[in-house]
Amino acid sequence: MKNNKGFTLVEVIIAIAALGVICAVLLKLFVLAGDTNKHAGNMQEAQLAVTSVTEVLTSEDSMQEALDYLGLDAKDDIAGSYTLQKDSFTVGIDIMKKDGSYPGTLYSLDIRAHSGGNELAAISTARYVKEDAS
Amino acid sequence: MHPRSKVFAIESITVMLVMIIFALVTFLVINGGSSAYNTIIDDKLNTENARVAYSYINMKIRQNDAAGCIDVVETAFGDTLKIDIEDGEYCTYIFFSDGALYECVTSAGMPPAVSAANKITALSGFSLQRSGNLISISCICGKDGKTMEGTVGLRT
Numbered sequence: 001m002k003n004n005k006g007f008t009l010v011e012v013i014i015a016i017a018a019l020g021v022i023c024a025v026l027l028k029l030f031v032l033a034g035d036t037n038k039h040a041g042n043m044q045e046a047q048l049a050v051t052s053v054t055e056v057l058t059s060e061d062s063m064q065e066a067l068d069y070l071g072l073d074a075k076d077d078i079a080g081s082y083t084l085q086k087d088s089f090t091v092g093i094d095i096m097k098k099d100g101s102y103p104g105t106l107y108s109l110d111i112r113a114h115s116g117g118n119e120l121a122a123i124s125t126a127r128y129v130k131e132d133a134s
Numbered sequence: 135m136h137p138r139s140k141v142f143a144i145e146s147i148t149v150m151l152v153m154i155i156f157a158l159v160t161f162l163v164i165n166g167g168s169s170a171y172n173t174i175i176d177d178k179l180n181t182e183n184a185r186v187a188y189s190y191i192n193m194k195i196r197q198n199d200a201a202g203c204i205d206v207v208e209t210a211f212g213d214t215l216k217i218d219i220e221d222g223e224y225c226t227y228i229f230f231s232d233g234a235l236y237e238c239v240t241s242a243g244m245p246p247a248v249s250a251a252n253k254i255t256a257l258s259g260f261s262l263q264r265s266g267n268l269i270s271i272s273c274i275c276g277k278d279g280k281t282m283e284g285t286v287g288l289r290t
Contacts, residue, residue, distance in 0.1 A: 007149075009145050009148055009149055009152075012149055012152055012153075013152065016152055016155075016156050019156065019160075020159070023159060023160070023163045026163060026167065027163060027166065030166060030167055030170040030171075031170075033170060033171075033174055034170055034173070034174060037174045037177060037178065041177065041181055044181065044185065045282070048188070048282060048283070048284045049283075049284075051284065052283070052284045052285040055268070055284075055285050055286055055287040056268060056285055056287065058287065059267055059268055059287025059288070059289070060266070060267070060268070060287075061266075065266075069265065069268065
């Protein structure tokens with residue numbers, strides 16, 4: 001008479017292989033959760049960095065002083081592209097002079113944080129400097 | 135030993151080995167998952183605390199940004215944010231002590247004290263620096279010393 005009690009080795013191996021696949025998916029999810037958390041942290045840090053750079057560029061008495069505070073070498077007429085390297089991302093600063101008949105200078109500021117081609121945070125604003133101290 | 139019994143014994147041992155490997159892998163997956171979960175939660179909590187501290191100071195500066203009312207001073211607790219309110223009749227001090235950020239409201243001329251202060255949030259470290267009309271805030275969070283740094287500009 002055939003013995004029908006218990007599982008055969010093949011059945012056990014198939015069951016464990018199926019569970020192995022589920023475990024692999026779970027492990028992948030843990031890694032994904034960690035990556036998502038890291039990305040969220042980076043984005044928060046980038047937003048803070050962009051806000052801080054904007055604060056400096058709009059609060060200092062002159063654009064020259066603001067760029068000095070940020071540790072950047074100011075170009076002759078201030079306008080141009082600047083880069084600030086942070087630990088996990090780069091902050092790009094584009095300063096342009098706006099045309100118009102003002103007694104001072106109107107600058108357009110475009111501040112963007114990016115990492116590996118992905119933009120993490122961005123602020124576009126303008127700053128009017130009465131007498132260009134640069 | 136009977137050949138049939140020998141095959142049965144080998145099969146049993148193999149099944150037991152496979153089950154042991156399965157138990158080990160299951161243990162490792164559960165342990166890894168728990169560890170990943172705890173790391174993520176700790177990291178989020180630390181970042182959240184640093185963010186709360188930074189936002190609170192930022193809000194306080196914005197609320198009280200009148201000429202000469204905000205300054206960074208050195209007290210017994212190190213770098214302290216001093217905010218004069220009601221024409222200098224009272225002072226609000228924001229300082230770091232024993233793993234937490236505190237806010238203390240005192241009469242003018244009185245030094246801040248932890249016993250009279252309200253706890254804002256837990257932090258690992260904190261520093262303030264004033265340069266002209268810019269105040270740099272550094273909030274250190276977590277055991278790995280991750281720092282959240284920001285700058286606030288005074289409008290007055």
